[in-house]
Amino acid sequence: MRPVPSILHLDMDAFYASAEQASKPSLRGKAVIVGGLGPRGVVATASYEARVFGVHSAMSTAQARRLCPHAAYLTPRFSLYRQVSEVVMQMLRELSPLVEPLSLDEAFVDLAAGPAPPASAAEARATGERLRAALLEATTLTASVGLAASKMLAKTASEQAKPDGLVVIEPGTERELLAPMPVRALPGVGPATAEQLRRSGIHTVAEAAEAGEAELVRLLGKAHGTSVHALATGQDDRPVVAEREGKSISVEDTFDVDLHDRTRVRAEVVRLAGRCVDRLRAAGRSGRTVVLKVRRYDFSTLTRSETLRGPTDDPAVVREAAVRLLDGVDTTGGVRLLGVGVSGLADFTQEDLFAQAGPAGTGPVTAAGSREAGGEEAGTRPDPSGAAPGAVGAPGGPGAGERKWRPGQDVRHGVYGAGWVQGSGLGRVTVRFEQPWSAPGRVRTLRGDDPLLEPADPPPLVRPAGGQPPGPVARPVPPPLSGPPPEPPTGPGEPRPAAGGPSSPSSSPSGSSASSP
DNA sequence: TCTGGGGTCCTAGGACCC
DNA sequence: TCTGGGGTCCTAGGACCC
Numbered sequence: 001m002r003p004v005p006s007i008l009h010l011d012m013d014a015f016y017a018s019a020e021q022a023s024k025p026s027l028r029g030k031a032v033i034v035g036g037l038g039p040r041g042v043v044a045t046a047s048y049e050a051r052v053f054g055v056h057s058a059m060s061t062a063q064a065r066r067l068c069p070h071a072a073y074l075t076p077r078f079s080l081y082r083q084v085s086e087v088v089m090q091m092l093r094e095l096s097p098l099v100e101p102l103s104l105d106e107a108f109v110d111l112a113a114g115p116a117p118p119a120s121a122a123e124a125r126a127t128g129e130r131l132r133a134a135l136l137e138a139t140t141l142t143a144s145v146g147l148a149a150s151k152m153l154a155k156t157a158s159e160q161a162k163p164d165g166l167v168v169i170e171p172g173t174e175r176e177l178l179a180p181m182p183v184r185a186l187p188g189v190g191p192a193t194a195e196q197l198r199r200s201g202i203h204t205v206a207e208a209a210e211a212g213e214a215e216l217v218r219l220l221g222k223a224h225g226t227s228v229h230a231l232a233t234g235q236d237d238r239p240v241v242a243e244r245e246g247k248s249i250s251v252e253d254t255f256d257v258d259l260h261d262r263t264r265v266r267a268e269v270v271r272l273a274g275r276c277v278d279r280l281r282a283a284g285r286s287g288r289t290v291v292l293k294v295r296r297y298d299f300s301t302l303t304r305s306e307t308l309r310g311p312t313d314d315p316a317v318v319r320e321a322a323v324r325l326l327d328g329v330d331t332t333g334g335v336r337l338l339g340v341g342v343s344g345l346a347d348f349t350q351e352d353l354f355a356q357a358g359p360a361g362t363g364p365v366t367a368a369g370s371r372e373a374g375g376e377e378a379g380t381r382p383d384p385s386g387a388a389p390g391a392v393g394a395p396g397g398p399g400a401g402e403r404k405w406r407p408g409q410d411v412r413h414g415v416y417g418a419g420w421v422q423g424s425g426l427g428r429v430t431v432r433f434e435q436p437w438s439a440p441g442r443v444r445t446l447r448g449d450d451p452l453l454e455p456a457d458p459p460p461l462v463r464p465a466g467g468q469p470p471g472p473v474a475r476p477v478p479p480p481l482s483g484p485p486p487e488p489p490t491g492p493g494e495p496r497p498a499a500g501g502p503s504s505p506s507s508s509p510s511g512s513s514a515s516s517p
Numbered sequence: 518t519c520t521g522g523g524g525t526c527c528t529a530g531g532a533c534c535c
Numbered sequence: 536t537c538t539g540g541g542g543t544c545c546t547a548g549g550a551c552c553c
Contacts, residue, residue, distance in 0.1 A: 035521080036521055036522090038521095039518060040518085040519090040520080040521075041521070042519095042520070042521050042522090043521095044521080044522090044553095057553080058520080058521085058553095059519095059520090060518080060519055060520060060521095061518095061521095062518045062519075063518090063519075065518095066518095102552080102553070103523095103524095103552085103553045104553090105553085106553070187551090187552080188526095188550085188551065188552090189551090190550060190551045190552080191550085191551090192549085192550055192551085193550075193551085221527075221528070222527090222528090223526080223527060223528085224526095224527075224528095224550090246524080247524085247525075247526095248523095248524070248525085249523090249524090250522085250523070250524075251522085251523085252521085252522060252523080253521095253522090254520095254521060254522085289545085289546095299519095299520070301548085301549095302547080302548085303546090303547065303548075304546085304547085305545080305546060305547080306546095307544085307545065307546085337521090337522095339522090341523095341524095
């Protein structure tokens with residue numbers, strides 16, 4: 001084990017929620033909950049203000065609403081988070097080429113491999129503090145940093161540092177620090193393993209270490225037992241590895257209401273297969289094993305897979321395999337979730353093509369057509385419709401997105417400028433007009449079909465240098481439509497649409513709103 | 518109003534091959 | 536005539552992580 005705490009673990013604080021607060025001045029200091037807003041949604045991230053009420057990740061949004069009804073509820077804006085994440089990861093790479101991202105908001109960095117390896121714990125600390133300050137400046141977001149001589153301890157340290165802090169674990173102090181912690185603190189020990197260990201009277205890391213490797217292997221199996229024992233005794237030699245190639249790509253949808261119609265189920269599988277291939281192609285990969293995932297009405301989940309003779313990125317091949325797999329699955333009783341994935345990924349090369357067209361067999365073989373280079377990067381695609389997959393009664397047809405305005409979504413108005421959707425329903429949409437660098441803005445309620453209102457890309461968190469003047473306040477603005485959501489608004493500059501415009505009743509009958517007050 | 522979506526890794530059994 | 540001993544691939548399921 002290295003003598004200096006030169007492995008750094010970075011974890012952005014309540015990342016999605018903090019990014020939303022940074023982006024939306026009116027939400028700063030308020031409870032913000034980011035996650036799925038449908039009837040089956042779960043919380044992805046809750047701001048610290050919301051955590052006070054007991055809201056946490058993975059909780060159902062419904063429960064969060066009971067605990068914290070006054071919070072702002074927002075759908076995730078991954079394009080913004082990716083944008084911020086790229087800035088963060090780039091700054092980490094300035095510390096060392098060995099950067100291992102774990103997710104959009106988390107990464108390990110091996111400072112020992114960098115241009116200025118710390119020679120002491122104090123130097124490591126100084127590097128970490130400089131990093132936190134630089135990140136705050138670049139993104140306006142706070143981060144927590146852990147420094148230690150191993151990955152596990154660096155992560156443990158950043159956990160202790162939260163929020164907005166830094167903790168260094170001095171080499172040599174590892175075991176005494178770990179000893180009293182619950183086994184759940186060890187990476188790889190989840191609810192099931194913790195329960196296993198509890199039944200054997202093992203609750204703390206110290207008890208796990210005392211149990212000995214043989215006993216842990218007996219309880220948990222070879223690989224898991226060995227690894228838990230090593231981690232419990234503070235041994236962790238796992239290197240920081242940059243750029244690991246992905247091994248699978250998958251997409252899945254949970255439906256607001258269980259699907260019963262077999263034809264609809266099949267149509268959804270076809271749609272998912274298409275989305276999966278879009279992502280596969282955007283990544284420049286191909287895959288050999290197609291996986292279908294089905295979660296039934298009772299939450300029981302099964303997977304079926306089929307391995308082709310060679311890797312493919314042909315939508316028809318993946319679609320047909322997925323549909324074949326579905327044919328072998330009983331869906332009576334209803335389907336809650338469907339997923340399609342591809343594994344056994346390869347970089348698609350000419351040789352792969354030949355291999356695939358190789359010797360006779362029964363496998364479905366089609367030479368994948370020329371791949372258009374035009375990268376429609378799946379994840380960053382605008383996706384203004386964002387129709388919840390299950391949007392009740394949505395025919396599932398192509399342009400089915402009737403849920404046009406989602407809470408949290410960025411918009412631009414021809415008169416009022418940039419803003420975000422606070423709520424919508426009953427043919428109206430409530431927009432707060434503000435930008436990351438503006439003062440908290442005001443809310444206006446508009447018609448859902450206001451022709452001057454359109455979806456927009458997320459603005460950067462930090463005002464671009466020499467950027468435009470803050471749109472909304474710079475120019476004379478006609479009188480607002482409203483304060484609170486009142487009568488169906490009809491604006492001054494707003495063309496009165498013909499009677500009963502498309503009021504899109506299918507868009508969440510209950511209406512939805514980002515914040516109640 | 519229970520339980521998202523995207524991944525990784527491990528285990529275990531059977532097929533198949535030498 | 537009653538049963539070897541690997542190794543690898545495929546499939547299915549489950550734990551875990553963010």
